[in-house]
Amino acid sequence: MLNALHRVVGPVLRQAARTESRISRGHMVQLRTAATFRLLEDCLEISDGGKRMHFNYVWLRDHCRSASCFNSATHQRSLDTASIELTVRPQSSALEHGQLVLTWPGGHVSKYSLSWLAENSYEERKTASEQHRILWNADIYQNANVSTVKWDKFMSCDNELKKFLQNYLLYGIAFVDDVPTTVEATEKVTQRVSLIRETTYGRMWSFTSDFSRGDTAYSQLALDRHTDTSYFQEPCGIQVFHCLRHEGTGGRTLLVDGFHAAEKLRQRSHQNFELLFQIPIRHEYIENTDNHKNHMMGIGPVLNVYPWNNELYMIRYNNYDRSVINTIPHETVQRWYVAHRELTEELRRPENELWVKLIPGKVIFIDNWRVLHGRESFTGLRQLCGCYLTRDDILSAARCFGLQA
Numbered sequence: 001m002l003n004a005l006h007r008v009v010g011p012v013l014r015q016a017a018r019t020e021s022r023i024s025r026g027h028m029v030q031l032r033t034a035a036t037f038r039l040l041e042d043c044l045e046i047s048d049g050g051k052r053m054h055f056n057y058v059w060l061r062d063h064c065r066s067a068s069c070f071n072s073a074t075h076q077r078s079l080d081t082a083s084i085e086l087t088v089r090p091q092s093s094a095l096e097h098g099q100l101v102l103t104w105p106g107g108h109v110s111k112y113s114l115s116w117l118a119e120n121s122y123e124e125r126k127t128a129s130e131q132h133r134i135l136w137n138a139d140i141y142q143n144a145n146v147s148t149v150k151w152d153k154f155m156s157c158d159n160e161l162k163k164f165l166q167n168y169l170l171y172g173i174a175f176v177d178d179v180p181t182t183v184e185a186t187e188k189v190t191q192r193v194s195l196i197r198e199t200t201y202g203r204m205w206s207f208t209s210d211f212s213r214g215d216t217a218y219s220q221l222a223l224d225r226h227t228d229t230s231y232f233q234e235p236c237g238i239q240v241f242h243c244l245r246h247e248g249t250g251g252r253t254l255l256v257d258g259f260h261a262a263e264k265l266r267q268r269s270h271q272n273f274e275l276l277f278q279i280p281i282r283h284e285y286i287e288n289t290d291n292h293k294n295h296m297m298g299i300g301p302v303l304n305v306y307p308w309n310n311e312l313y314m315i316r317y318n319n320y321d322r323s324v325i326n327t328i329p330h331e332t333v334q335r336w337y338v339a340h341r342e343l344t345e346e347l348r349r350p351e352n353e354l355w356v357k358l359i360p361g362k363v364i365f366i367d368n369w370r371v372l373h374g375r376e377s378f379t380g381l382r383q384l385c386g387c388y389l390t391r392d393d394i395l396s397a398a399r400c401f402g403l404q405a
């Protein structure tokens with residue numbers, strides 16, 4: 001990187017003695033007082049104390065924020081990236097008031113604040129997390145005494161909504177209490193945070209154990225922990241449940257933080273963790289009844305991680321809906337089962353199980369990319385309503401409040 005062959009074109013400059021900081025994405029990148037930069041053969045290097053960041057020249061030209069290259073009203077790029085010479089290099093460079101100023105062949109000038117560069121450097125992103133989360137087992141969640149949110153304030157007060165979103169982001173579950181016990185009110189409460197994702201089960205659904213659909217959810221049987229719609233190419237982002245009535249026994253809801261379990265697996269056996277994120281498998285939903293014909297298929301790994309920072313962003317775990325395994329070479333199948341077993345054992349540890357009885361008025365939102373749900377078997381009439389919500393829209397709502405999501 002700092003190979004002697006690299007021609008140092010720009011002078012090594014010292015930034016004036018001050019500290020730059022900027023908050024964005026709920027995340028602060030601080031540059032020390034003496035950040036320096038130099039132009040290497042193939043990239044610009046900024047050094048800040050022991051930290052080095054590298055910026056490709058095409059990248060720098062592409063990210064010019066001048067009025068002709070970037071529309072700051074729409075936050076869209078106007079510059080045609082294909083018009084940039086792939087061999088482009090700045091003609092001259094300077095540091096002025098915490099800004100890097102580059103002049104390109106032809107005279108175009110680009111300015112970048114050093115803190116913006118630091119925040120958007122690969123070196124920073126690869127150690128930062130995209131989303132701050134508190135991984136939990138039953139004790140951790142219960143001891144956190146997460147503040148409760150009630151229907152009236154939730155519907156009228158943005159601060160209450162923000163509090164709810166923060167809980168949801170941190171724990172992957174959040175509740176609203178005192179909601180009127182109707183499907184309509186349940187729909188209204190969901191419209192504060194996101195958009196309904198309509199599926200074959202309907203927009204809003206309300207069901208009892210009447211076997212109206214070809215799936216065990218529509219029975220009185222216990223359901224082991226799982227994520228829903230694993231048979232979609234993109235599983236639904238959020239699961240909403242509201243138990244409108246239950247005259248009988250049992251029927252408690254089981255919640256397990258899938259990321260807590262997966263992180264335990266990562267610590268214990270990195271190889272097994274890797275196998276579960278590298279190998280795609282199939283999930284299927286086949287329904288063939290008089291009223292419903294469906295054949296859904298979703299292909300993807302059990303664990304999904306961002307490649308630049310190895311952060312988990314989705315778990316797809318449903319042993320009921322997991323389909324034929326035919327995507328794993330025979331010499332790897334055994335290892336895959338071992339890894340899957342190890343994850344299952346972690347998910348099944350009693351201390352990781354959070355049991356809640358959903359009562360009329362209590363609406364739960366579950367991050368279906370992170371937290372697994374299940375239920376205890378039950379007797380009597382139990383009516384559950386709810387819907388799926390889109391993930392993009394709840395995250396967007398959170399970001400609009402300045403939350404890191």
Ligand SMILES: C[N+](C)(C)CCCC[C@H](N)C(=O)O
Pocket residue numbers: 201205207215216217226227228229230318320321
């Ligand atoms: C929630 N609701 C009752 C509508 C649908 C249930 C879907 C059940 C399916 N086995 C899955 O896990 O995706």
Ligand SMILES: O=C(O)CCC(=O)C(=O)O
Pocket residue numbers: 217223228253373374375384
């Ligand atoms: O009946 C329940 O509490 C949940 C059933 C279930 O897993 C589902 O509907 O997705």
Ligand SMILES: [Fe+2]
Pocket residue numbers: 217226227228373
């Ligand atoms: Fe489910």
